[in-house]
Amino acid sequence: MKTLSIIMSLFLIGSGTVFAETSGHKHDGHAMSPEMKKQHEAMATISNQWKACKNAIKDKNFKDADLAVETIIEAANNIESFKLHKNTDKQEHFTKQYNVFRENILKLKDAIKTRDADAASNLSTKVEESCKQCHSTFRK
Numbered sequence: 001m002k003t004l005s006i007i008m009s010l011f012l013i014g015s016g017t018v019f020a021e022t023s024g025h026k027h028d029g030h031a032m033s034p035e036m037k038k039q040h041e042a043m044a045t046i047s048n049q050w051k052a053c054k055n056a057i058k059d060k061n062f063k064d065a066d067l068a069v070e071t072i073i074e075a076a077n078n079i080e081s082f083k084l085h086k087n088t089d090k091q092e093h094f095t096k097q098y099n100v101f102r103e104n105i106l107k108l109k110d111a112i113k114t115r116d117a118d119a120a121s122n123l124s125t126k127v128e129e130s131c132k133q134c135h136s137t138f139r140k
């Protein structure tokens with residue numbers, strides 16, 4: 001009896017390990033690795049806050065625009081350590097895209113802080129271009 005339960009436990013431990021390993025590699029499936037989840041969450045935050053930011057700029061609501069832009073900048077700190085899923089050999093290009101985006105969003109932050117509606121509007125277009133630029137190479 002005892003031997004049987006030991007064999008059973010070993011079997012369960014074994015199958016658990018195999019399952020954990022396969023699910024960890026399944027990027028396109030439903031099982032997401034913690035690091036994938038983190039990337040997703042960072043991008044989701046950036047995306048939602050970006051919508052809020054654009055609307056606030058249109059409405060000249062600098063207080064809300066400021067809150068949104070600060071949240072984006074914080075979430076964007078995660079981008080640099082993203083594990084790429086497409087064009088994985090172009091890490092340098094990715095870093096470059098990230099720096100362009102960062103430069104634009106920091107300029108936008110200044111425009112919002114100084115309540116310069118025209119500059120904020122122009123920079124908003126530039127930021128959006130840098131979202132699209134990076135996605136065109138690195139988003140699946």
Ligand code: HEC
Nearest residue numbers: 039040043044046047050085097098101130131134138139
């Ligand atoms: C430096 C590159 C880069 C920049 C800049 C960037 N993104 Fe992304 N974005 C990505 C990558 C890479 C993915 C795919 C995520 C993955 O593969 O884990 C992504 C995915 C997304 C998604 C899909 C959701 C998801 O989690 O997959 C949305 C929405 C998004 N980005 C919005 C934005 C917006 C809005 C901006 C600009 C304000 C932006 N991104 C700027 C690289 C970037």
